[in-house]
Amino acid sequence: MLKANTDIVRLNGAEKHFGAVRALNGVDFHVGAGECVGLVGHNGAGKSTLMHMVAGTLRPDGGQIAVRGNEEASYSVARALELGIRCVFQELSLCPNLSIAENTRINHPSLAGFGWRRRAADLIRAKLDEIFPDHGISADDIAGDLSIGRRQMVEVARAFTLTREPLHLVILDEPTSSLDAHTAGQLLSFVRRFVEAGGSCILISHVLGEVLQNADRIVVMRDGKVVAADAADVFDRDKLVAAMGGAEGHQKAAAETRKTEAGALRVRARPARQQDGKELVARAGEIIGLAGLAGHGQTDLLLAIFSAAARAKAGIEVTAPVALVAGDRQSDGIFSQWSIAQNIGIRSLGRLRNGLFISPQREAELAEFWKKKIGIRTPDMNNNIYSLSGGNQQKALFARALGSDAEIVLMDDPMRGVDIGTKLEVYDLVREEAAKGRTFLWYTTETEELDNCDHVYVFKNGRIVANLRRDELTEEKIIQSSFGDAA
Amino acid sequence: MRPEMTAIAPGTLPKSSPRGSAARARLLRGLLPALSLALVLMAIAWLNPRAISYFGFNLMLNLAIPIALATIAQMFVIAGNELDLSIGTFVGFVGCVTATWLRDAPLLGILVLLGSIGVYALLGALIHLRNLPSIVVTLGMSFVWQGLAILVLPKPGGKAPDWLLSIMSFKPPYIPFPILAALIIAAVVHFGLMRTSYGVILRGSGGNAAALRRAGWSLLKTKIVLFALTGLFGVLSGMALIGITTSADANIGNGYTLLSIAGVILGGGEFVGGRVSPIGAVIGALTLALAASPLLTFMHIPPDWQVAANGAILIIVLAARVLISRRER
Numbered sequence: 001m002l003k004a005n006t007d008i009v010r011l012n013g014a015e016k017h018f019g020a021v022r023a024l025n026g027v028d029f030h031v032g033a034g035e036c037v038g039l040v041g042h043n044g045a046g047k048s049t050l051m052h053m054v055a056g057t058l059r060p061d062g063g064q065i066a067v068r069g070n071e072e073a074s075y076s077v078a079r080a081l082e083l084g085i086r087c088v089f090q091e092l093s094l095c096p097n098l099s100i101a102e103n104t105r106i107n108h109p110s111l112a113g114f115g116w117r118r119r120a121a122d123l124i125r126a127k128l129d130e131i132f133p134d135h136g137i138s139a140d141d142i143a144g145d146l147s148i149g150r151r152q153m154v155e156v157a158r159a160f161t162l163t164r165e166p167l168h169l170v171i172l173d174e175p176t177s178s179l180d181a182h183t184a185g186q187l188l189s190f191v192r193r194f195v196e197a198g199g200s201c202i203l204i205s206h207v208l209g210e211v212l213q214n215a216d217r218i219v220v221m222r223d224g225k226v227v228a229a230d231a232a233d234v235f236d237r238d239k240l241v242a243a244m245g246g247a248e249g250h251q252k253a254a255a256e257t258r259k260t261e262a263g264a265l266r267v268r269a270r271p272a273r274q275q276d277g278k279e280l281v282a283r284a285g286e287i288i289g290l291a292g293l294a295g296h297g298q299t300d301l302l303l304a305i306f307s308a309a310a311r312a313k314a315g316i317e318v319t320a321p322v323a324l325v326a327g328d329r330q331s332d333g334i335f336s337q338w339s340i341a342q343n344i345g346i347r348s349l350g351r352l353r354n355g356l357f358i359s360p361q362r363e364a365e366l367a368e369f370w371k372k373k374i375g376i377r378t379p380d381m382n383n384n385i386y387s388l389s390g391g392n393q394q395k396a397l398f399a400r401a402l403g404s405d406a407e408i409v410l411m412d413d414p415m416r417g418v419d420i421g422t423k424l425e426v427y428d429l430v431r432e433e434a435a436k437g438r439t440f441l442w443y444t445t446e447t448e449e450l451d452n453c454d455h456v457y458v459f460k461n462g463r464i465v466a467n468l469r470r471d472e473l474t475e476e477k478i479i480q481s482s483f484g485d486a487a
Numbered sequence: 488m489r490p491e492m493t494a495i496a497p498g499t500l501p502k503s504s505p506r507g508s509a510a511r512a513r514l515l516r517g518l519l520p521a522l523s524l525a526l527v528l529m530a531i532a533w534l535n536p537r538a539i540s541y542f543g544f545n546l547m548l549n550l551a552i553p554i555a556l557a558t559i560a561q562m563f564v565i566a567g568n569e570l571d572l573s574i575g576t577f578v579g580f581v582g583c584v585t586a587t588w589l590r591d592a593p594l595l596g597i598l599v600l601l602g603s604i605g606v607y608a609l610l611g612a613l614i615h616l617r618n619l620p621s622i623v624v625t626l627g628m629s630f631v632w633q634g635l636a637i638l639v640l641p642k643p644g645g646k647a648p649d650w651l652l653s654i655m656s657f658k659p660p661y662i663p664f665p666i667l668a669a670l671i672i673a674a675v676v677h678f679g680l681m682r683t684s685y686g687v688i689l690r691g692s693g694g695n696a697a698a699l700r701r702a703g704w705s706l707l708k709t710k711i712v713l714f715a716l717t718g719l720f721g722v723l724s725g726m727a728l729i730g731i732t733t734s735a736d737a738n739i740g741n742g743y744t745l746l747s748i749a750g751v752i753l754g755g756g757e758f759v760g761g762r763v764s765p766i767g768a769v770i771g772a773l774t775l776a777l778a779a780s781p782l783l784t785f786m787h788i789p790p791d792w793q794v795a796a797n798g799a800i801l802i803i804v805l806a807a808r809v810l811i812s813r814r815e816r
Contacts, residue, residue: 077703095690097760
């Protein structure tokens with residue numbers, strides 16, 4: 001009981017059901033003052049549900065929640081904010097139509113009255129400067145105009161701004177998923193400073209290295225339960241993966257040697273801003289990585305290649321059908337009103353046709369095939385796409401691309417915020433499809449993923465600055481090229 | 488066009504657009520309503536130079552005030568991602584009440600008008616709580632308002648209260664009254680919605696309702712406030728209309744529903760996402776009011792073509808808007 005007073009928040013036996021699904025199955029969880037707790041687990045393990053409870057956005061069906069030793073009978077978002085508990089949610093929660101200062105005001109009821117606009121702008125600017133020096137964001141920028149990485153920076157900074165309400169605990173749900181290595185480092189070192197100054201933090205991340213290096217204590221969840229919880233230095237990467245379950249066998253399968261003979265030319269593309277002769281070349285059966293800091297022209301090139309497949313374009317040559325797996329799946333990937341099967345079938349309508357109509361039977365067959373092949377976890381492919389967890393939604397988008405006739409698959413950092421089990425499954429699938437002759441162009445912000453690639457092009461300021469073969473690929477080289485003064 | 492612009496796909500996602508050009512596109516889009524108004528004014532000046540005078544503006548814009556007020560009313564619901572298909576018949580109902588009870592039994596009239604704003608607030612609550620599509624609810628309400636208007640005033644007639652007549656026939660020095668009124672309406676609503684701290688919450692509810700809920704705001708309250716504001720400006724629109732026409736008719740406001748939606752969109756607003764502009768909406772209303780009858784009269788086109796002319800303007804401006812967005816991306 002004495003210990004309870006140093007707890008910021010404590011849940012005992014928390015339960016939550018969504019219909020027949022048990023999202024949380026009697027979870028005990030606590031965060032102490034001045035502690036950074038890492039929370040890991042596959043997508044669908046119940047991490048987000050647990051965090052929604054701590055943040056007050058979901059009510060538990062059973063169990064108690066206590067803040068600083070006092071049991072909270074009617075816990076809500078407003079109550080959580082009053083008690084100094086805040087959350088940066090995985091889905092971006094800025095209003096795209098408002099400026100950065102206005103978005104800051106939304107989280108601070110006390111930013112009202114005369115001069116609130118200037119106070120809000122000063123507040124967020126100071127916090128951005130503190131966490132991300134040289135962030136290049138103005139308080140007057142409209143949120144919708146910012147890149148996804150910058151939006152995430154704003155959201156994180158906003159959670160740490162202080163006005164009238166106290167600030168004791170910040171929940172960071174995948175805070176680095178859209179940040180490049182440089183800004184992610186800035187954020188994590190800020191989190192350490194915050195914790196050392198007495199604040200508390202829950203860090204959810206699928207990048208296990210981040211959790212191992214920055215958390216004081218790690219809690220592992222699986223199937224709605226806590227399966228392991230201990231000091232961070234007790235764990236290493238393999239132990240974490242083992243505790244999360246079921247992914248060990250896939251490790252480093254990428255290291256196997258791959259065929260080296262050159263296939264037929266599939267894509268030859270020069271970025272619009274490229275001034276020297278460097279260009280991206282992709283052949284049949286190759287997996288090509290696009291690396292560098294986030295937002296340095298990788299997405300633009302993928303999109304240019306995508307549109308060049310439909311209509312000839314100067315500087316880009318594409319010789320086969322193309323499919324794109326979007327990274328920002330909420331805005332660019334998913335048809336939110338449609339079922340999982342419809343979301344998968346949209347890229348293959350030509351083949352699903354029966355006369356003038358889409359054959360529901362063929363659509364169901366295609367969906368069922370990919371459900372098995374890629375392991376989409378759902379009782380029924382006719383359910384709405386939003387009935388899936390984030391990782392499974394991304395799998396459906398992969399199924400859309402891989403189920404189509406496309407020989408070239410463009411991937412726009414599609415694995416952000418996806419759990420490691422899903423990732424490893426998809427990596428295997430990508431290699432398997434590449435072995436059958438498909439070409440993959442893979443933009444990623446996670447250096448580990450580049451291990452799957454045959455060739456890596458490093459981008460800076462919209463240009464290709466380096467072309468690394470698989471055997472000369474190291475993290476240092478990528479960082480060197482990303483930050484170097486290449487023309 | 489610079490080479491790097493041509494090389495990027497037209498369908499490129501907004502997230503990859505550099506912010507400088509996004510801001511430029513926004514500025515250009517913001518100027519578009521003013522530009523279209525200027526174009527219409529120039530056309531009128533060229534066709535009939537005498538119309539550009541104190542007297543001419545009073546005459547050409549006399550119906551612009553109720554249209555602008557109705558457009559502002561519509562803008563509030565659109566800011567919350569809803570649509571009000573009943574604003575036209577509501578304006579008509581308010582007109583009938585104004586021309587009868589407000590003159591003969593002022594207390595009853597005021598109560599009825601305040602009550603009708605309350606009905607709007609309740610509609611907002613209903614739409615939020617039962618998660619109903621506002622189009623359906625307000626379409627139903629449009630028949631209710633129309634029926635009530637006919638009950639209040641079965642035959643065209645009635646008379647506006649004298650105080651209202653004198654307000655609407657006010658002749659300020661130098662600036663024609665409709666222009667002065669438009670300036671005041673635009674300034675007041677712009678301040679209230681775009682500059683105050685609660686205005687941010689109202690617009691945010693259209694931009695990302697989930698984010699607002701998580702920050703602890705009541706979406707029920709924002710919806711009620713937005714609908715009540717629509718009711719309030721609908722009442723003002725109906726009263727202004729009767730102040731100008733002096734007598735009422737149950738069908739007097741029917742055209743305002745689509746006119747108000749067109750005005751909001753013409754003024755740079757969007758149906759979803761909480762992107763609205765009060766100044767733009769007022770300009771849009773003025774443009775439609777001018778283009779509808781005075782411009783056509785000067786061009787010797789029969790008034791039957793009014794609606795078509797409004798439609799043509801809308802299509803031209805929206806096409807220009809799309810072109811700007813494309814080029815800047």
